[in-house]
Amino acid sequence: MMALTMNTGTLSTARDRRARLTRDAIGVLVILAVAVLGYLLFPNNLALLTRITAIALLVLSLDLVTGYCGVATLGHAALFGAGAYGAGIAAAHFGITDPIAMLAVGVVAGALAGLVSGAVVLRAHGLPQLVLSIAIIHLAHEAANKASGWTGGSDGLAGIMPDAVFGLWQFDLWGRTAYVFGIVLLIAAFVVLRQIVRSPFGMLCRGIKQDPLRVRAMGASVHGTLIRMYAISGAVAGAGGALNAISTQVVGLDSLSFTLSAEALVMLVLGGTGSLYGALIGTLSFLWFEDVVSAANPFHWLTIVGALLIAVVLFAPKGLYGSLAALIERRGRKGR
């Protein structure tokens, strides 16, 4: 399906547009169906499902820069953490407890963090780029740890008491409101991002991933485009961070950790880069797998993740979604 979208390019006829909208509608329905299924199957584990939703936003945002722009980063949790701390500090220190306002603060904080880290990371290429991203996440972690007056340091930022959503739905003990809030947020982000990645701007980003020199020769600004994508990515990650702060009512230093950044990358690649569905599938399968395995045997969790990574690189280099899509396409061609 990916290849189809690319082949038709920007020459979109009305029929193509309708076909894409239908596909988006199917995507939204699938997300909704999975969400309802999760709600019915695990009514006592909604906190985990909400966390998966928040991390899904982080992985989607990582997909924007890594999958669509080809920027390898191991420091993307900085954007997520900025959103989480932004929303948390707004609530705990400034009394902004309306969840929508907290979300807005998180999105803005994430976008700003995206601008800053984008400006730094895009300075170099290859290994130095990776190292810059690692340095950013460690620096952010140390800074948050030091500024304990604002962030609570290693104890975490507590005292976040979000109001009811629109004054109607109170955040309850079972996390039902938080779950619905998160799913609505995820679907909204998904719809917006679908539009962005297939817009001329999104196509330009893909072009930069394939051949930056040629894009520059065509007269487009490579750096400017990537910085803008980084800011958008930061906004999405910030929304995920804010969702995490609102639903758990606490922000810890782990939201700014290298581990979270690395795990987000693992989830993205597991699902398949360069596709929003891949990001979602990767997050869901990784976190579900983590929950099952770490409950069964916490000792071997890291070994299993490592083996899983090696297996994905060796046997499914396009990720779960990419391999599945390629398989279906091959079947379809044979059938014809």
Added chain:
Amino acid sequence: MQTVFSIGVDALAYGMVLFVISIGLSVTMGLMRVVNLAHGAFAMIGGYIASYAARDLGLAYAVAVMLAVVGTILIAIPVERLLYHRIYGQPELTQVLMTIGITFCVIGIANYVFGPTLKTIPTPDSLREPVSLGFRTVSAHRLFVIACGTAVALGLWYFIERTAFGVKLRASVDNAAMAAALGVKTEVVYAVSFAVAVGLAAFGGVVGAELLPIEPYYALRYMVTFLVVVSVGGAGSIPGALAACLLLGAIDTTGRYLMPEFGEFFFYLAVIAIVWIFPRGLAGRAK
């Protein structure tokens, strides 16, 4: 004055440990263009082998070091044949994932086999006593580490600049396809340099065990430091790596002495500043 002197000695020793471990990473990265995040894992394996040999089997320190180097190379060969071989020439992201996967596996296995505690490598008595330099006394171990680093730097310089193999190695770094066309067996060059890199990592891991203690998360904790050294120095350059190690060792040690409450804040700030100014590393070449 005493503080300045001890900071200087510690910084030099720390920088030398970093150099011994990461120079192999720098050479293989310049040669094979593989972003190898598992390099620290090999240093850790060396440390574990030496600790087992010296502490549990009661062998002499020198024997333990030899065993660690040889043992780590023996472990690395099948890993290289089976896993690394598949990622040469692949995109960076693939290499990052594969090598992070290997690192996670090694950490998990080390945790299971040796337990989560710190492992010490008993050093001989002669390395434990302080040595008098006439005006100051210095820990003999620090001097030993500095001497090892200097020896490795000189040995590598001779190996790469003065031997026939070094010529082939430099040719392969500059242009692997052309070197192969001229009859250099690049496969052999790759294999030998990978083995040397892993052996040096193990050696550094053992010698530097007092500064970078051996424990299961070693591979992940210091991986970042080794990568930083390579990218700051510029992949494939020995003088660059040496300069980067001494500079970063000095910054890190000074920061720890004078402002311990800030942890690694200054280290990473310096890294960002250096990479910002020299995006290809201190001794990096334009592509």
